Amino acid sequence: MIEVPAFLDLHTHTRYPDKSFFPAKDIEKSALNGGYSDILAMPNSEIIIDDIEALNYAREIDSSLNLNVHRVGALSKHLSGKELVDFKSFIQNGITIFSDDGKSLIEDTLADEAFKIVAELGGAIFQHCEKSCFSNPGDIAPPSNSSELILIPDSEEFEILKRDLELVEKYNTRYHAQHLSSKKSVELIEQAKNKQLPVTAEVTPHHLLINNENLDITNGKYxxxxxxxxxxxxxxxxxxxxxxxxxxxxxxxAPHPEVTKNIKFKEAARGVVGLESAFPVLYSSNIFTLDELLIFLVDNPREILNNLGYEINEPFHNQWIEGVELFNTKSEYKNSAFENFEVNIKKVDLHV
Ligand SMILES: [Zn+2]
Incomplete structure (x- = not known):
């Protein structure tokens, strides 16, 4: 048995607040089953967190959960990339992180303005880099034999990231690159860090453990x-x-109902759940030592939030037992990239 501190996830889609009453308790269940005590909620819920009224509504639901939910404000109103939010009001309400995650802030003039204002206010921009997010969202990375699926070249990510890092250099804006997927992007972050720019970056378990050789495109799972x-x-x-x-x-x-995932790849919703599977699949991959995983899942995300003024409680500890089994999601939304993956560790006290 091993005992490790609870993890902090810098990238969760809580889905709520919404008008269709997404079961917030399901997020709590996923997080606790995965060994997480804290999550950073992205603002692209059905009710978008682009003003203080929406923030307060979300916080009310957050406070009913046995989970520390930290909030992010949108960069633009309605995530439309057309009009910036009132950054000052968010900062006054304890929110220093801004993101349009799910979309990028594409328009160069508006991005310039956002990076300037957020830097002046001491906030941070967390960017989802996707150049064609408003025009032509693709389906799959090259190469592909499918004539139907639209390819997503790595320039989709690279071009926004490159533009953003120039703005970071111009205004010294605190910047975090979300879910990196390509070698070229890693090289850009390396150059930025070599220049001592205030930049951090994240990667998901699925980008670390799966490649696109023989990727199953019989349905929308991946x-x-x-x-x-x-x-x-x-x-x-x-x-x-x-x-x-x-x-x-x-x-x-990113929870999705089965009817929007277990369908043709082309028509499927984008995204996978990941809170429950992250630690078991990463630990079982033997790519990283336990000490390394604790740096990536506990120490560094806590430091990033702490440095941005978020209050983080000392983590409680979770116990995990070793033993080979097939991973299965216990919470309601099971659109995991790791369903039936062989793992060799399991959390004690799973909520089933
Ligand atoms: Zn994203």
Missing amino acids: KMYPPIRSEEDRQSLISGLKTGIIDTIATDH
């Missing part, structure tokens, strides 16, 4: 943004973590 890329990209993401270029492993936990 459809997500950014897409799973080549083995060369995967290796670069692993070494990026090991060398400190990438700071943290974040799940991009």
Whole structure:
């Protein structure tokens, strides 16, 4: 048996607050089953966190959970990329992180303004880098034999990331690159860190453990943004973590009902759940030592939030027992990339 501190996820889609009453308790269940005590909630819920009224509504639900939910404000109103939110009001309410996750802030002039204001206010921008997010969202990374699926080249991520890092250099804005997927992006972050720019980055468990060789596209199970890329990209993401270029492993936990995932790849929703599976699959992969995993799942994400003024409680400890089994999600939304993966560790006290 091993005992480790609870993890902090810098990238969770809580889905609530919404008008259709997504079961918030399911997020709590996923997080606790995965060994997480804290999550950072992305603002692209059905009710978008782009003003203080929505923030307060979300916080009310958050406070009913046995989980520390930290909040992010949207960068733009309605995530439309057209009009910036009132950053000052968010900062006055304890929110220093801004993201349009699910979308990028594409328009250069508006991005310039956002990076300038957020830097002046001492906040941070967490960017989902996807150049064509408003026009032509693709389906899968190249290469692909499918004539139907639209390819997502790594320039989708690279071009926004490159533009953003120039703005970071211009305004010294605190910046965090979300879910990196490619070797070229890792190289950009490395250059930024060599210049001592205030930059951090994350990678998901699925980008670390799966490549696109023989990726199953019989249904939408592996459809997500950014897409799973080549083995060369995967290796670069692993070494990026090991060398400190990438700071943290974040799940991009995104619950979807089966009817929108277990359908044709082309039509499927983007995203996978990840809170429950992250530690078991990473630990079982033997790619990282336990000490390394604790840096990526506990120490670094806590430090990132702490440095941005978020109050983080001391983590409680979870117990895990060793033993080979097939991983199965226990919470309601089971759109995991790791369903039936062989794992060799399991949390004690799972909520089933
Ligand atoms: Zn994203």
